Each structure stands twice: as structure tokens, then as C-alpha cells.
Amino acid sequence: MKNDKITSKDVDFAKWYTDIVTAAKLVSYSEVKGCNIILPNGYAIWEEMQKGLDKSFKSTGHKNVYMPLLIPESLLNKESELVSGFAPEVAWVTHGGDKELEEKLCIRPTSETLFSDYYSKVVKSYRDLPLKYNQWCNVLRWEKETRPFLRGREFLWQEGHTVHENSIEAEKETRDILEIYKKFFTDYLAIPVITGRKTEKEKFAGAEYTLTVEALMYNGVCLQSATSHYFGQKFSKSYDIKFLNRENNYEYAYQTSWGTTTRMIGAVIMVHADDLGLVLPPNIAPTKVCIIPIGTDEKVSSVTTTISEKLAKENISYMVDDSDKTPGFKFAESEVNGIPVRIEIGKRDLENNTITMVRRDTLEHISVSLDEDIMALINKLLLDIQRNLYNKAKSRMESMTFEAKTIEDFKNIINTQPGFIKSSWCGKRECEDKIKEINGIKSRCILENEELTSSKCPVCGEEAKEEVVWGIQY
């Protein structure tokens, strides 16, 4: 049944996206551009994401902290590359109460400066290392273009910041975190990703290198979904984080930082949702099952109660929609909200000793006898849905991954069907810039241990050294 509040995604993808965000009550707009209200349906998904990632961070020895919101201008200025990267987009606090401040304070766009300043005070010896801290917080970036979840002036994220006694350990951390993100996208969000290293042009300001998780949206546009940066000694030199190493010499420490944001909610929408609304992978669905009793029959309520109690006992999150809306309205609402499994309990079905289960991913209706093991079926269904969503997204990503050996190839692909474009590259910035000129394609990442598509750079024709994925980005 078509939802008339949602534009078809094949007609107008951008409109479809904002329709979903509104219809599923994920976000509402506030009076300040780019600073959105995250509504209960949206925030509950974020809480599931936090739970999943936080567990992985903690089980690998990371600890949560909270750094201040405000950064003095002088502290921010210590790391010149970071400043030039962020200065145009920070918000400045100039007054406290009715007094002008002696030094203006910026609202954190990210917290490298604060962590580094703190580390410079407490790291004295290799015995103090490693320090592996993370924080969940809000950040602000004064973006011109904004879109719910994808690009906001204020957004929520986690940012990990670690210090190590040598580069081997710090680089291992950078990679371990990339793996945590990749696993989270695959196993929780049911989103297949590619990972690799950003080019010098696209890396984080101030990093030695940036590793990235890149996902492909339904419309072929790429989304940078999580990043893990290796800083080497760049920040430690700017912020004077020195320690006595095992050889009893002073040495600058080795750092990393890594983060992911509420943007992940945008990715889940643009990979899985359809024209009826959200489609949530069971592993991050705040409500996994929606029970809709049809009518007020006594048998209907008793079966509803029995199944509810079993779900509660099995720790499967569920809701019962016993409001006075029509069944049709309730069905549509559970679909808009993307709840993985709907159970319809009606008098007529019960006469045949059955209930109906509906999968959100395929909309398949399954008639189930009450004599069956309902909980086993639900658990199997949730697993199936999770797996099916991943497989569907993976096939789509594969079918939208192209190879380009020439500039002409790039143009043809972009003009017919955007996606991930694999191409070999000589490594020169000029050639990267040139490819960007073509329809705004940016490099997504340099693939590792990957065969070259071609022996020559498609721009300059010189020897290709690296295999790179390119694409249009959000």
C-alpha cells in the first residue's frame, strides 16, 4: 500500500529522503538552520548504535571521558593544519552574560586540541601509556549546506583519542578501530562497506594518514561513514606531549583519533528504506516486533498477552499497538517506522488457530499456527531479515561498482549510473584534481592489496601505482 506522504525514491531521491525522515518522525527542524531536533524514533536508533559501538570500544580497553565544549582560540591555534581545516567553520562564543570575554572561545568542531592539551600534562613516562579515551558528545561545524543526519551544523558523535609509546602500537590502534567500524556496519547496520586510506588531499587536517569506511547509498552516491586517523607525532610536537621512553630518553608520543556520527542513521535510511518508510535491520531496531491485535475479541487479547509475555521473557523488544486507530493505519505506521516484524492477531485467523507475521524487508505475509514454537520463528525471522538486508545491499553495491581505465570511462559511468568507480592512479595530486573536475567526483579511498585495474593513470598516462575508488559524495 503506497504511503502518500513519501515520494518514490526512484522519482526524486532527495525528496524521498527528507520525506522518510519526516514521516518516520526521526527529526524535526529547529529555528536554527542545521541544528535539528532528534525525535524519539531517531534518538532510539542512535542509542542502539551507541550501545553496540560503546561495547566494542570498552571491550578493547577504551574508557569514556568528557572534554569541555569550549576551546580557547590560542589553544586551537597551536596546530596550524587543524586550524586551517576548521577555522572557516567554527562558531565563536564572544560574550559570557553581558561581558565580552577576554579571549574568544570556539565551540568544539572536534577535540584533538583538548585531548592533546590534557595528554601533555599527564603523560610523563612510557608507564603512563597507552591512554585510550573516547567521548560521546555534540560538536558544531558552521556548514553552509545542511541535511538531516548527513550534514548538520550541530551533530552527535563519538570521538576516540589515544596516545601510545611507539608508532607500531598507534598504527595498530588505527587499524583495529577501522575493523571495529567495519564490523559494526556489516553486522549491526547490515551495510557492506569498502575500507582504505584517504589520499593526501582528502585526509584529515593534521593526520599522517586517514583510514576510512565508505558506503554506497541506493542512488549511487558515496557516504564517508567513519574515519580512523593516525597522527604519528604531529600533534604531540605541536602540543608538547613528551615522555620518557623505555631507553630513558624523551620522545614525542604517537597518537590516533577516530569517529563516527549520527550520519550512520542517514546511511541506514539511504541503504535500506523503501517507498513505504524506514526498514531497520533487527540488530539496531529499538523495537523489533510490533503486535497489532485486530478487534476486541477475548481470544485476540489473550493471544496478544501470551505472545507479549513470551517476547518480554526472551528480551525481544516489542510494542503492542492497541490504540483506537484502524488496523490499516496501524499496519502502515509499523511500516513507516521500519519495525522488522509485525504480528497481526485477528479473530478470523484465530478460528484457524493461526496468526500472521509480516516481514518488513520483503513485506511477505506468513501464516503461523499457534501450535508452532512462535519465539523460535521470530528469532529465525529476525536473523533472516538481518541477513537479507545485508545481502541485498551487497549485491546492489557490487552491481554499482564499476571500473574506469580512461577519462571517458569516468564520464560515461557518472552520466549513466553513479556508484563506486575503481581506477588506477599515478599518485599525483594534479591527476586527482583533474578527476574531481569531472562531475565533482572525489577519491573515496586507496584500496590496499588490490590488483590494479590498469597499468596506467587514466589522466596522465604515466605508470599507475595505486588502486583507488572514486565517487560522488554526500
Place this chain on the structure above:
Amino acid sequence: MKNDKITSKDVDFAKWYTDIVTAAKLVSYSEVKGCNIILPNGYAIWEEMQKGLDKSFKSTGHKNVYMPLLIPESLLNKESELVSGFAPEVAWVTHGGDKELEEKLCIRPTSETLFSDYYSKVVKSYRDLPLKYNQWCNVLRWEKETRPFLRGREFLWQEGHTVHENSIEAEKETRDILEIYKKFFTDYLAIPVITGRKTEKEKFAGAEYTLTVEALMYNGVCLQSATSHYFGQKFSKSYDIKFLNRENNYEYAYQTSWGTTTRMIGAVIMVHADDLGLVLPPNIAPTKVCIIPIGTDEKVSSVTTTISEKLAKENISYMVDDSDKTPGFKFAESEVNGIPVRIEIGKRDLENNTITMVRRDTLEHISVSLDEDIMALINKLLLDIQRNLYNKAKSRMESMTFEAKTIEDFKNIINTQPGFIKSSWCGKRECEDKIKEINGIKSRCILENEELTSSKCPVCGEEAKEEVVWGIQY
């Protein structure tokens, strides 16, 4: 064993407090006054507090959301009482990037304005009500005096904001939340509290009335620890939150708000900690048991492993300190960190088939045979400690609760031993002001269903109408 980094609480309570905060690694200072870094040990306690309260809020039908950090000046100005209460202490953002903003934006000191603005857009009918939202976030208040956890320019808190179709329901919400807070203080934080209504002078700007949870610190100073406000229709009139009621008439909605902050960590310190460090009630201790193996004997490691595995299986949080520090250092550290139970596993004890358990609250050493049910003993010990901490704090509070019938009584109490001072009151603002003149004593709350201490107001001598608790406040 005295900790030489901690001043004795009976010598200099203020110094003792900051020593504890530093020695237990709860907080570190940042470059911006009043904006502190919450370190892993501090943040882990906050996470336990969040978990406990969040569960209570959700189980009573509240949903989490996220409102923006920034409030346009014009929106803030809509509620005049709120503005006059907060204007002197908000921080203003005037620039985004290098451009001056058209309208300056304040960093939220609290979010009534944002919630009310949102509610005005979505509340149309009594069918939309109630809306019971909460958020966990950071807020900023440009305070002059700041102290870690007790008063900060930036702090973390939760703020609940609800809308109802009538005053009965909204007032019930105000009281239900007060009960949730009270229960949390009693059952989790092991802190006895008094609750009641704030006077007109002390209530929240813009509220019809404010209910409050007040706790008494070790030194007799009072701490306002959580508040629950009934707004009636005050905000709904300023922000135009109108709905069609059951009689099909337009009516302004009824609202509440309520909050508590990281200040609770300050309360836990000032009620339970001693000269050796923190003392954490087991119900909010991030780590409940610290195992210290003494020496490298094989039997020592095997018993350590056995007990660790049992704790993990029972879901009791624990740590094993197998670092190369001396046992004495480790004992002291577990004491500074306030871990409720310490288990010392040493070769000599094991020769007698025993281990030693040490309670953090009483420092009592208990020799335990390995033949006993160790897990049952630990569980019992954790319960005992929780109960003992509450009972100790309760006796102290009772012994520091005084009655004043005259102005002289007030003076004597304050000069000898501050605490909660119960006194009857005529209800007039002038008399309240007069009592404040005496050593800065403020009213804490008006007690409900309480017998009057005296039939006359101690200031004016007129008929007393209410029983009020007074005290020095943080």
C-alpha cells in the same frame, strides 16, 4: 593508612573535597574556568547514574530526544521570567566562521524554550498528549564561582519536559518524578534526603512551583540535588501551545520540567568519602570488586582466575590489579578509588586455605575460607555496604537536623554546627529575606504534612503557616 595527598576532612573540608576529586582522578581542569574534564573514573560513575535513572524514566513512559545546543535570542526572550533568571549567565555565540551572525545565539542554560517551541508546533489535540520527553546533554551557565561537580560553567545533566492535557496529570507527573529522584538517591546513592516545595523566592524562574530533593553534606552544608517543576500554563501561554481538549475547546497545555546533574557525584563524595578517598555505594560503583593477587605464586594466580571467572559469571563488575606496583600501593589505590570490596589473595593466607576481603566502608578485614560460598559472601557484603552507608548518612543527617523557634536559635545553630534547620514560617517574603541575612541561610524547602515546630514565625512573631527547612547551601 593515611593518604598524604588528601587533607583530613575535619581539618579543611573544602581542601579535602578538591583533594578527593584529584586523588581519585575524577576531574581535571581545562584552560577554560569552570569547564572541567571528566576523567574515566568520574565518567564511569556518571554512566552508572545515567543507567539507573534512564531505566526509571523509560519504564514510566518517557522517551529520550535531543534538542539543539543553540537558542536564538528572540526565542529565549519569549518567556520573560526565564530570561530574567538566566540572562546574566548565558554564553553568546555571535560569529559562525568569520561572519557575524544576524541574530546572536545563546548556548542552552536549560531547554524549556526549545521544547516549548517544538511542542507548540506538534500539539494539536488531546489525542497528542501526554508527551513525555527527556534529554541527556551538556548545558552552560556563566557562573562566577565554580567548583568541580558542584557548580560548573558547563555541566552534564538530564532535563525532562512534559506536556499534559490537564493540571491533575501534570501535577501528578511533577510528584512522580520527585519520587523517582528520591528513590534513586535512597536506593542507589545511599543518600537520605528531604523533599518539599521551594518558596516563591527560591523556585525556578517561570514555574508555578518547584519540588526539590535536598541532601545534607558531611560538613552540614545543604545541596539542592534534583528539582521537579510544575509550570501550569505559564510556558504554554508564552509559546502558544494550544490544543483541542475533550470538550472540543482550545486550551493551553500544562507542562512540567525536571532535572538532575553531575552534581550528584559531588553529593556522593561529600556524603560518603573519607580521608582515604572515595567510598562508592555498590549500586553505583562502576567496579564493585578489586582483586589484588600478592606475589607470583601459582596457587595465587589459579585462585585469582577462579574468583574472577565466578564474578564475571555473576555479572559483578571487577578488576584484577596485577601491575608491578607494591601490594601496599595497590591497597591504597583501591581505597582512593572507593571500590566497595577488595579481595587480597596471598600465598600465606592460601596455606590456611583462606583469602582476605576488605570492606571499603568500615575497612574491616574478613578472613574467608575457600570452602565457603565466595559469591554468596560477596553479594551479601555488597548489600551490607550499601545499607550501612545509607544508615550512617541517615543517622548523621538526623543528628544534624535542628529546630529553631527564634532568631537567636538560628544564630546559635549556625555558629556551632550547621545542618538542616527546621522552623515554622509565616509565609512572608520579608521574613525569609531576614533569615537569609543571618549567615546566608536560605530556605531549602517547605515540608508537607509536617507539624509546626512553633505556632509563631521566628522573625515577625505572627502566626506560622508552614514548616520550612533552612540551611547553608552549596
